[in-house]
Amino acid sequence: MKSLFCAFLAALLVLLAPAAGPAEASVPAEKGAYSRLEDLNGKKIGVQTGTSFAEMVQKRLPDATVEFYNTKADLVAALTGHKVEAFVVDEPVARLMEAENGRITYLPEYLEEYTFGIVFAKSEAGYALRAEFNEFLSGLPKDALQNLAIKWFTEEEKNQTMTDPASLPAKKGVIRVATESGYAPFEFMRNGKVVGYDMDLIAMFCESRGYGMEIVDMNFDGVLPAVQTAKCDLAAAGISITPERAESVAFSDPVYTGGTVLALLTENRSAPGGIIDRKGLSFWQDIQASFNKTFIREGRWKLFLEGIGNTLLITLLSILFGTVLGFLVFMACRRGNPVANAVSGFVMWLVQGTPMVVLLMVLYYVVFGSIGISGLAVAVIGFTLTFGTTVFGLLKMGVGTVDRGQYEAACALGHSDRHTFFRIILPQAVPHILPAYQSEIVSLIKTTAIVGYIAVLDLTRMGDIVRSRTYEAFFPLIAVTVIYFLLEGLFGFAVSRIRIRTNPRKRRHSRLLKGVNTHD
């Protein structure tokens, strides 16, 4: 017992170590090796998936290897974990990262200049809205955009205010804005609201034109598809204007012109950088600071709570509906109805063969593409389908373990088929099914972590959002992991209670012969 505890403690320390202090990872670069862009030629450079930065890297640093990461938080984690030597990021973001995380700095030299645009669909409605937006843009005072940049990139937090989108009167309808809130200072979460340069600009547009505004937060990968499939009316997510993208979507006039830079570890830069010196902090102070940043500042615990709520909601509803669905389909197929079997066989083959992410995206963008259905509902539908097929399979397996003689004996006594199934077969199958059912639930909880792809703010997504604000690689990750463990434990406990209750042998003696006087 004691050794087990020690092993657990050791494992925990290994997990925490990188979060706590500067990690002495296996491939340390030479300290202070980089001062110019060219120094990084031939190194590994991180790029965020869905951005246009990979081409820039190849143009400027032809010998560099490009590695793709999903979020900025992942890029930070990769950098501090020495997976990459540097990563590409917009200058305003890099500046913010340097301020937030003392271990990160950047080379001020631009990799490339770029312009950001607002994205519209290549449809009649999309072009009309774009025209309206461009008109609004050209009508702005000359230094309006510059002031906006100063406000969001350099000013203190208390000055960074903007109109609350919810307060905008929807006189001409509501504009649905696709964005990815992990991209401060362009768009980021603060006190449970998405704010930033882009959001401020769109809010100004909506306000001036009499639109309501609804922000739909999703993974960056999903932003362009959301506009293309008319899930959203426009996308504002720090999207740089490239000819390739312009083939599939319509860009507004540039709303921001800036440059990309390479972010790298402070220790690797020849000229010392970094604003905040954290070297003096002890292990516990460090954890405390991380905790503070992750949970307390800007009320971020509320994000986690909301994430937990969504994860729980998806899991619970999927378990409930999936179990009912699986059971109903099983009942339809039980008597060997060829039509029911063929249909369910085909759907199962389809659902089980499709990766969960793909299934969710197909449901969200294709199947329910034209219906205004929330990502949460699509997630519940998707997981209900997969969990339903799992339950179906479990039932088939469990009922198969019950000896055929049990059917025959019940039939021969005169029990109807239905009665036999519910009174004789199912009670004996359930104890076989429940252990597997329990582990399927645990795996379901874990699988829900991908719903960020269809604009659902679940626990993992919230963790990513927080990471993208704090630029802390590990603490939010570990926090999220711990919460998942707690949720899994909770569900596991619930199912094990059911296991005890449904085990015929564990019935209390007083319940065995209820209402019968056994003293004769």
Place this chain on the structure above:
Amino acid sequence: MIKIEHLRKEYPGTTPLSDVSAEIRDGDVISVIGPSGTGKSTLLRCINQLEKPTAGRIWLDDTEITSPQCDLCRVRRRMGMVFQGFNLFGHLNVIENIMLSPVDLLGTGRQEAYDRGMELLRLVGLAEKAMSWPDELSGGQKQRIAIARALAMDPEILLFDEPTSALDPTMVGEVESVIRDLAKSGKTMLVVTHEMNFARSISNRVFYMDEGGIYEEGTPEEIFGHPRRENTRRFIRRLKVLELKIESRNYDFVDMAEQIRRYCERNRIPLKTSARIQLVFEETVEHLLRPTLNPPKIYAAAEYAEETGLAEWEFRYSGPRRDLREDGDRLPLSVVEGTTVRTEYSWQEGDELPNRLLCTLLST
């Protein structure tokens, strides 16, 4: 009570029942015997419609149970069935197994069902096991519980499908005695069994099944004592006579010994006698005949007469005229002589196996 008319059951590839007609009267206790694979169990399972007959009709009193309009559940409540594999419900304890059907199907009150269940458990001698779980019981106990469970529905007829075949030999007796008591009480029963002594002693009618139907029917005395038709005769003879053929020096000795052991068990031959049967076979075939014949061609037949308690071995073998008793090895010969009361040698000129040795064994 039950009338079966031209019943036929086909499976893809085989037809266990091609044409069966029979009538079961109230109070009949019928044993169904015959070689394996002749549709004995299928007949039973057709009667309560666990198997759908391919053709033919069955009546229970005035109800035609083979008609599609028939409420099978209702009919099955009137026919109890006891299976080879017991099939007690694993999630219910003993008394619950018995109470389930009366409570759920007949609307009997729980108290009443319990009292009746305990009464039945006392009848099969297992009242103290009321709160046990099926897997805590021995095979014989399980089968007795299964009988009590069938009786709890107060069926008009009981169908037994090889009730002792899955049992350890030591447990056959307890189950047979419960069935025997039931038979005495006048319950209508149909029993598929391989236990011939049991079949003979409990039933008033015997169905011998072969060639896709009831090949011969009669009283136990007729079927076991004086079978009229060829297959029945051979079957009955095979019950009483063990025939073995040896055609190679490397014959399977272990298998033959096992066949002899099973034969002795089946015929309830006393231990001492069965040891002698085994011994005489071993000495004669293995030590006296096998080394001298090349290749050996031996036919051996053992027969046991229950009435007199006498067992006999007949050996026929190939080769020139040769009386073993004169030129055989002394040691095995003395063993054979020590276990027999009489030996007799004869020569059948022109026969394939002309030498014939008859040994009558010592009885206990």
